[in-house]
Amino acid sequence: MTAVPDQQPERRHLSIVPEIPLPGVCDDLLEQSREYARHSQAAETKRAYARDWATFEAFCAERGFIALPATPEAVDMFLVERADTVAPQSLGRALSAISYVHKQSGFESPCTSATVKAKLAGIRRAKK
Numbered sequence: 001m002t003a004v005p006d007q008q009p010e011r012r013h014l015s016i017v018p019e020i021p022l023p024g025v026c027d028d029l030l031e032q033s034r035e036y037a038r039h040s041q042a043a044e045t046k047r048a049y050a051r052d053w054a055t056f057e058a059f060c061a062e063r064g065f066i067a068l069p070a071t072p073e074a075v076d077m078f079l080v081e082r083a084d085t086v087a088p089q090s091l092g093r094a095l096s097a098i099s100y101v102h103k104q105s106g107f108e109s110p111c112t113s114a115t116v117k118a119k120l121a122g123i124r125r126a127k128k
Contacts, residue, residue, distance in 0.1 A: 038122065052097035068105060070098065072113035079119050088124040
């Protein structure tokens, strides 16, 4: 288990459109890019991911883990804690949300580790 220092890392703004300065002639393209990015996920998916991320952040704060970037061990413990009260499908969606936030923030997803994948598979098998 990884302990959290007394301070949390600074939160990053999540965006799928690069915020790089472009010449004025590209302003219309940049706006169009932002519009497409806003439509990249359904509104319900955005809400579900926001809820799942908030739940993961709260878990990390309570248990002494850093949420961003999280370690595979933190995600593993998150799955274990929630396995008895949350459906495996919902746990899978939570992993998608955690992975999404990490990727959008420029970090590797801790959800791709063999440990996390095996844990979710074990939870799914045990819940059948």
